[in-house]
Amino acid sequence: QSALTQPASxxxxxxxxxxxxxxxxxSDVGSYNLVSWYQQHPGKAPKLMIYEVSERxxxxxxxxxxxxxxxxxxxxxxxxxxxxEADYYCCSYAGSSTSVVFGGGTKLTVL
Amino acid sequence: EVQLLESGGGLVQPGxxxxxxCAASGFTFSSYAMSWVRQAPGKGLEWVSGIGRSGVNxxxxxxxxxxxxxxxxxxxxxxxxxxxxxxxxxxxAYYCAKGRDSESSGSYGMDxxxxxxxxxxxx
Numbered sequence: 001q002s003a004l005t006q007p008a009s010x011x012x013x014x015x016x017x018x019x020x021x022x023x024x025x026x027s028d029v030g031s032y033n034l035v036s037w038y039q040q041h042p043g044k045a046p047k048l049m050i051y052e053v054s055e056r057x058x059x060x061x062x063x064x065x066x067x068x069x070x071x072x073x074x075x076x077x078x079x080x081x082x083x084x085e086a087d088y089y090c091c092s093y094a095g096s097s098t099s100v101v102f103g104g105g106t107k108l109t110v111l
Numbered sequence: 112e113v114q115l116l117e118s119g120g121g122l123v124q125p126g127x128x129x130x131x132x133c134a135a136s137g138f139t140f141s142s143y144a145m146s147w148v149r150q151a152p153g154k155g156l157e158w159v160s161g162i163g164r165s166g167v168n169x170x171x172x173x174x175x176x177x178x179x180x181x182x183x184x185x186x187x188x189x190x191x192x193x194x195x196x197x198x199x200x201x202x203x204a205y206y207c208a209k210g211r212d213s214e215s216s217g218s219y220g221m222d223x224x225x226x227x228x229x230x231x232x233x234x
Contacts, residue, residue, distance in 0.1 A: 046221075
């Protein structure tokens with residue numbers, strides 16, 4: 001069982017927007033603005049899409065955005081494209097004893 | 112080009128040991144924290160260990176604490192993970208990842224990843 005809870009799957013049509021939730025606790029997501037999101041295509045290495053809740057690395061499309069409210073972080077992808085179909089993982093700092101925890105991952109299907 | 116290249120994976124018997132490596136290029140390796148993240152077949156990502164830029168600060172997941180040791184040789188631009196007392200639950204692809212900062216466990220984001228090296232623990 002993962003420390004952070006994500007839906008197993010989400011889907012959307014091209015052009016639509018989707019949001020992936022990441023539910024943590026007051027010991028991780030709720031206490032630190034250190035949530036990141038990773039995209040992973042099959043057979044490939046993960047790619048950083050969002051860091052520190054809502055910051056985008058250089059080169060990542062502005063269709064990707066992140067937010068946080070309480071113990072729940074969210075990744076929103078607007079203007080869905082076929083290339084967005086992938087697995088998405090949230091990640092949070094969880095304090096000095098636990099360090100870093102991942103969510104179980106969400107498979108995004110672009111219909 | 113910024114690049115991480117893992118090596119050293121393979122088949123090891125339960126209870127055995129293995130050391131995997133990650134060679135970095137294209138950036139100032141000694142300025143950044145590094146992490147190991149693993150992924151069991153068909154499963155999600157699991158953070159394993161992190162190390163600060165100087166190697167003084169190290170961090171471990173509870174599942175590997177006391178069995179795995181992370182280290183780095185900044186003169187060789189190389190990150191290591193020594194894995195002891197291996198069990199089937201350690202079977203996974205092991206990725207090394209560059210932190211965006213100098214001392215954290217990857218919590219500020221891991222912005223460069225290697226292609227992974229596969230460790231299989233089986234008799």
